[in-house]
Amino acid sequence: MVADKSKSIRRDVFQAIADPTRRAIIFLLAVGAMTPNAIAEHFNSSRQAVSKHLKVLVECEVVNQEQQGREIHYHLNSDKMKDIEKWLEQFKQLMENRFQQLDKLLENLKKQSK
Amino acid sequence: MTPNLQSDFLVDKEKNTITIKREFLANRSLVWDCYTKSELLDQWFAPKPLTTKTKSMDFREGGHWHFAMIEPNGTEYWSRFDYLSITASEKYTALDGFSNADGDINEELPRAKQQLAFTDKGENTLVETVVIYNSLADLETVIQMGMEEGMWATLEKLDELLLKLK
Numbered sequence: 001m002v003a004d005k006s007k008s009i010r011r012d013v014f015q016a017i018a019d020p021t022r023r024a025i026i027f028l029l030a031v032g033a034m035t036p037n038a039i040a041e042h043f044n045s046s047r048q049a050v051s052k053h054l055k056v057l058v059e060c061e062v063v064n065q066e067q068q069g070r071e072i073h074y075h076l077n078s079d080k081m082k083d084i085e086k087w088l089e090q091f092k093q094l095m096e097n098r099f100q101q102l103d104k105l106l107e108n109l110k111k112q113s114k
Numbered sequence: 115m116t117p118n119l120q121s122d123f124l125v126d127k128e129k130n131t132i133t134i135k136r137e138f139l140a141n142r143s144l145v146w147d148c149y150t151k152s153e154l155l156d157q158w159f160a161p162k163p164l165t166t167k168t169k170s171m172d173f174r175e176g177g178h179w180h181f182a183m184i185e186p187n188g189t190e191y192w193s194r195f196d197y198l199s200i201t202a203s204e205k206y207t208a209l210d211g212f213s214n215a216d217g218d219i220n221e222e223l224p225r226a227k228q229q230l231a232f233t234d235k236g237e238n239t240l241v242e243t244v245v246i247y248n249s250l251a252d253l254e255t256v257i258q259m260g261m262e263e264g265m266w267a268t269l270e271k272l273d274e275l276l277l278k279l280k
Contacts (some may be wrong), residue, residue, distance in 0.1 A: 017127055018250055091132070092123045094161050095243075099121075099136050100150055101158035106140040109148075 016060035020051050021045065026076065029063060033075035122238055138239050142232050145239040146203050149230065152179060156167060160184070164191075169217065175200050179208075180217045195228075200244040205231040224252030 017023055021043065028034060028042060040050040057063035066073045081089060120137040138145050148154045152171035160166040167190075173237045177197050183189040194213040200206040211225040219225075229244040247253040270273040 015251070088125055088132075092134075095136075096121070096135055097122070097161040098159065099138075101162065102145075103137065103146060105148060105158045106138055109144055109154075110140060110175065 007022055013062055016057055019053065019056075021050070022057055025050075025053055025057060026062065028073060029076040033066070033073040035071050035073055039074065045056040119238070127250070129248055130253060132245045134243045135243075136241050136243075137235055138194065139206070140239060142203060142234055142239045145241060147230055149232075149241075150206070152181070155179070156180070168216070173197060173200070176218075180213065181216070190215070192217075198227075203232065205229070222256065224255050225249065226252070227255070 017026065024043070025039060028039060036047075036051055036054060039054070040047045043050055054063065057074075058065055062077055063074050064077050066075065118248050119139065121136060121137040122133070124133040126133070127129075129236050133229055148158065149172050152168035155171075156166045156168050158166075159181070162172075164183045167182045169182070171179045171181075173179070173248075175197055179195045179197075180192070181194075182192045184190050190213055192213045194211050194217055195208040196211065198207045198209060201270075207227065207229050209227055212220045212223045214220070227246040229246070231242045233240045233242075235258065246255075
């Protein structure tokens with residue numbers, strides 16, 4: 001894990017997806033592992049800019065680096081991306097649970113008013 | 115139980131919003147009452163097995179609802195909804211927040227804005243809830259808190275139980 005020594009910026013999956021270029025990189029890597037050069041070819045921004053974004057993604061543990069011979073390949077750590085999805089799914093269930101209770105209450109209230 | 119009722123859950127990660135639409139089998143004034151009167155809120159707001167207890171309710175612009183969600187073991191989670199704007203029977207906007215039993219808001223924790231809109235759908239009512247976080251980092255803090263407080267774990271247990279009962 002590479003820690004950011006200069007300042008204690010948040011490094012999490014949410015920061016990873018906060019930037020449009022990083023979202024695009026995640027999208028690319030969802031298809032398969034890529035070298036930094038291959039990734040940079042998809043963007044108009046400088047190679048340095050892309051490599052900065054890759055660094056953030058690695059620090060957020062959204063993307064993993066793997067040395068293959070002389071080349072580095074980046075690939076998606078899909079477990080990390082699942083954290084958000086998992087929470088959203090639980091939030092969805094919480095709301096549905098709440099709504100079902102409201103369904104019942106409304107049903108009772110309608111019966112009472114009859 | 116209630117087939118063919120509209121139910122949508124949309125997430126916009128770029129705008130940090132969650133939009134939830136749900137149709138209810140009742141007229142708008144009844145649904146409005148359930149959302150705005152504490153004696154009715156107490157009967158449905160906390161997801162099972164938690165229960166809701168209102169300490170104070172002042173449903174007007176500038177007023178707030180101060181309540182706790184209580185676990186079966188007695189653990190209380192206090193919250194406060196501050197009402198920012200209200201158009202009777204149509205919509206209201208509230209700022210949610212974590213508080214203590216005295217109603218003091220914990221300013222260190224993120225607050226989300228909730229916009230609710232109530233519309234007729236035939237004889238039914240459609241409620242649209244839009245939850246807006248200032249940032250994804252805010253949302254994450256809320257997620258972590260929920261996990262730490264065990265509320266999500268409680269819900270997961272409930273899901274397991276429901277599966278068994280089916």
